[in-house]
Every structure is written in structure tokens, then in C-alpha cells.
Amino acid sequence: VPFRNVYFTGIVRDKLGRKMSKSLGNSPDPIGLIEKYGADGVRMGMMLSAPAGNDILFDESLCEQGRNFNNKIWNAFRLVKGWQVAEGEQPEANAIAAKWFEAKLKQTNAEVNDLFSKYRISEALMAVYKLFWDEFSSWYLEMVKPAYGSPIDAITYNQTLSFFETLLKMLHPFMPFITEELWQHIFDRNEGESIMRAELKLDAPSDEDNAVVNAIESVKQIVGGVRTVRNQKNIPNKDALVLQVVGQNNFEAYASVISKMANLSAINVVAEKDATASAFMVGTDEFAVPLGDMIDVEAEIAKQEAQLKHLEGFLAGVKKKLSNEKFVAHAPEAVVAMERKKQSDSEEKIAALKESLAALRNK
Structure with a gap:
């Protein structure tokens, strides 16, 4: 053959x-x-x-x-x-x-x-x-x-x-x-050596390897969130910023990478974010960059109100789907679970936005 x-x-x-x-x-x-x-x-x-x-x-x-x-x-x-x-x-x-x-x-x-x-x-x-x-x-x-x-x-x-x-x-x-x-x-x-005859030996990824890769994917999103704030507020990359983590820092082990990639002077865990902070979510973790005098309060309120309106509309659609007994009864379990997660995540983001808006209005 x-x-x-x-x-x-x-x-x-x-x-x-x-x-x-x-x-x-x-x-x-x-x-x-x-x-x-x-x-x-x-x-x-x-x-x-x-x-x-x-x-x-x-x-x-x-x-x-x-x-x-x-x-x-x-x-x-x-x-x-x-x-x-x-x-x-x-x-x-x-x-x-x-x-x-x-x-x-x-x-x-x-x-x-x-x-x-x-x-x-x-x-x-x-x-x-x-x-x-x-x-x-x-x-x-x-x-x-x-x-x-x-x-x-x-x-x-x-x-x-x-x-x-x-x-x-x-x-x-x-x-x-x-x-x-x-x-x-x-x-x-x-x-006479050539790459054509060079061996490529790599072990299969372990559970620890997969965990590290997943964690760094979240780290990338955190860095991306800080960079987005910089771009939106026209803050130069050379100016070091402070990052606030609301509640608990689940990425403390990666603080050195986040600080270097996002040019941070400090990462602080806080119960409530600064009133002037520009916030973002990574999964269900909330982060904020205090902006002090760099922020236009009225513009920020208008922006967050638009985000809130969009999220509330999205949440209403998810709730309507979950209130449909035929959908819940006949849709695959994984699909229903995903919709429930969308509802939970949206509710958390809405609560965080309302809190941020209240702080800005009282500034």
C-alpha cells in the first residue's frame, strides 16, 4: 500500500x-x-x-x-x-x-x-x-x-x-x-544542522497550565479596561494611574504584571470606588480608575445614564425570555443557565452603575 x-x-x-x-x-x-x-x-x-x-x-x-x-x-x-x-x-x-x-x-x-x-x-x-x-x-x-x-x-x-x-x-x-x-x-x-531535523517536544497542558492561561485572559481584560479609560479621557501613557478594586482583589497574584502593563502606581482594594472614578467590569469583578480633576462630571453622568438605559433594556429582554415557561421547560439546560447568568451579571452591573451615578450627582 x-x-x-x-x-x-x-x-x-x-x-x-x-x-x-x-x-x-x-x-x-x-x-x-x-x-x-x-x-x-x-x-x-x-x-x-x-x-x-x-x-x-x-x-x-x-x-x-x-x-x-x-x-x-x-x-x-x-x-x-x-x-x-x-x-x-x-x-x-x-x-x-x-x-x-x-x-x-x-x-x-x-x-x-x-x-x-x-x-x-x-x-x-x-x-x-x-x-x-x-x-x-x-x-x-x-x-x-x-x-x-x-x-x-x-x-x-x-x-x-x-x-x-x-x-x-x-x-x-x-x-x-x-x-x-x-x-x-x-x-x-x-x-549541517537544520530546523528541518529539530525536534519539537512540548508536554500536554496540565490543569495548572490551563488555570494560568485563564487567569491571564482576565488580566488582559483588566489592562485593557485601564487603557480604555486612558483613551477615553486622553490621559498620556506616561502618567501613572491608581487602580481601585471594589470589594476583593481576586488577581493579587498578578499585580506586578497589571501594574507594569497598565502603568499603575498602586492597586488598592476599596469598599466603595471614588466618586470621580471611571469604572469597568471584568466578569463580576469591578474596577475603577480615580480621575479627580481630569473628569468632566456632566459628560460622565450622561455617558453612564446611556449605559444604564442600554443594560436595563437588555435585562428586560432576558427576564422576558426566562418568564416564558415554554422556553424554560424545553430549552437545553445549558442555554437556560446562560440566560440566568446574563440576568445575574446585568443586575450586578446595573447596581454598580446606579451607585456610581449617585456618587457623581452628589459631587
């Missing part, structure tokens, strides 16, 4: 859905595409447009996306290799970041292996693409990046190079040229 599995690709069509043919003149010159976007860029563009089981709707803009991703990888490599390194103790925020990203690598590798086993190649590429672009470049490197003009500790630097090497191995089946080039330069190699 010469082979046991056969992978059929669909027909290559243009972005209008027409079959590519010489008579239509809609077939791109592959050599021209490679000269314009690079071989890895074209490979990536083809795979992004080739979901399993469907025809390939080729669009040259996907090759451009592939070229941009190549540039992202190069720039991340230049950034990391350009850091000055010094011996010393690893900062807490860097240790947390490394623990999280190692767990994220395990999760994504397990996902990619599963997708490969099902021949869902374009989906496997997207999983690694998001891991590199979103998690590694946008979050991990920002978490560990040293202050301007300062060196990075050697422990974090070596961990980052190791993560980068693992990412190159994961990307290699899709982008063989740039990954081979960078793999040769990230560490000293012996004559």
Missing part, C-alpha cells in the same frame, strides 16, 4: 469565485507573486485561502498579509536580539509572563497537533499565527520588555529565546525559509 491517507485540494478560484483559467486571464504569475511578497508570504497566502473541504478562493491581499507576518517575525527577532542582558534576579512580572507563555505554547501545540491529525492545515496555521502575533508579540514581549535604556535579566532573556525557537519550529511547516534563517541565528549551530 503506497499510502493510507489522501488529501484532495479544492479548485483554485479567484476572489469572485471564478475558476482560474488562461482564457479569463485571472491566473496570477507565481514567480511574480514570490518576487513581490516572498516565497513564505505566498505560501501563507495560499494556505489562508484554503480551508479544508472547500475550494481555494485566492486573493492576492492574503499574500500581502503573509509578507506582513514575515516582517512581524523579523522585527520581533531584531527586538529580542537587540536587548542588553545583565545578570540579576528575575522580576516577578517576568516570571509570571514566562510561566503563562509556556502554558500557552503547550495549549496551542496540542490544538495544532489535533488540527494536523484532521488535515485542517489552514486552521493549524491560523492557530500558530495568532499565537505569535497576539500572544507572543502583543502581550508576552510587552510584559517582559525592559525599560528604555535598561538591560533585561539573563533568565528572562534565555527563556524568551527558547520560546522564540519553539515558535519557529511550529511555524516551519508553513514558512520554511524565514524560520530556517532565524533558527540558524537565534543560537550557535553546528555545520
